[in-house]
Each structure stands twice: as structure tokens, then as C-alpha cells.
Amino acid sequence: EPEVTQTPSHQVTQMGQEVILRCVPISNHLYFYWYRQILGQKVEFLVSFYNNEISEKSEIFDDQFSVERPDGSNFTLKIRSTKLEDSAMYFCASSEGGRGLGANVLTFGAGSRLTVL
């Protein structure tokens, strides 16, 4: 079954450092997403990406965050200068997109746990 793959599974970084989290979405999906889940809290939407540009973003997704699709398969989330409160599990997801019923069915990756010290 097709899956979304994420690397690294766990990253530890010092406050103020830049991190890049990588994702390979399902190949025929058109929409890509990043969500995060702080330990013990809800899964929160960060950003969605379609046709090589951001289609929606939340208030969490400030200037410290950026996303990119550098080639035909990878989708990355960059945090420019990490803060303690960025410590969370970051989930990448993808969906078929469009107006059909499959549009809202997101397939999630296993997550990248980011620990900021």
C-alpha cells in the first residue's frame, strides 16, 4: 500500500539552529501538508501546498517556517531558528486533492520528532 515517508524519525537540535524535515508524499497525490502535535496536545494544521505554492497556512506557520518541493518527489519543512516551543512531532500528509470525496482523506507519514534543547 502506498505510504508517506518521513525523515528523520527523530532530530535533536539546539535552540536557534535551523532544521529541515523531509517527506516523500504518495506519488499521485496533489496536495501536501504539514501538521504538528505537541506532546499531549491536539494535532494542529500548519500548512498545505498545491501546485508548487502554499494554498493555506495557519497562524502557527510564521516567518520562521517555510516549505519547499525541491524536486518531483520531496516535500520539506524548514524551521529557520528553532525555539523550545517548536519541540513536537511533525507529520507530513498528502491527499488526492481536487473536489472529489477523496480530497479530504489525508494519508499521514510516521512523523518526525523534533526536540529543541
Place this chain on the structure above:
Amino acid sequence: EDKVVQSPLSLVVHEGDTVTLNCSYEVTNFRSLLWYKQEKKAPTFLFMLTSSGIEKKSGRLSSILDKKELSSILNITATQTGDSAIYLCAVGPNAGNMLTFGGGTRLMVKP
């Protein structure tokens, strides 16, 4: 602000019991309600509901949406230890594909 609330927060049952998990929502634009199961890591898709009153079923799991009450339930019959997980409810909007998640129900099934 869109809101999705799940209850109970946690539940402990014994194998063979039947459980009902609840999800209620207040959102500006509604298109679909989704249930996910989260074990160690990635949420895995269970059901998507768009129409009121139509039950979706997969093995021992079933779910139904009530658009009048702005709610959904997820039933699990004859629970097994492998059903132990956090069950997440999420609502998708009419336009765009951002999901709003509830806080989840943590289910523990004891042997």
C-alpha cells in the same frame, strides 16, 4: 474559530466489550468528518462521513454522522487489545483541505 470536541478523553474496557466514542463539531464550513486511529505514530484513516444517517462499517468498527446534532459516533464491538489506541476525529471544510482535529479519545483494552 472551528472547534472539534471528543469524549470521553479516555476509556478503559475489557476485551469483548463494546465502546462508543463521541465527536461533536462547530465549524464554519463542513464537508466531511473523518475518524483516524493513532497508535505509536501516524494517524491511520478509518472512515470518512459526509451524509447524515448513513452508517459506514469496517469489520467490528462502524460510524455514523448526525448533521443536525453536529456530531458523530464511532462504535467498536467485541473489542480486542489491538484496538488500544488514540482515536481522532477531524472535520474537513467545504473549500480547501485543512483538517481540524479533536483532542482524541485514548482507548485502552485490557485482556
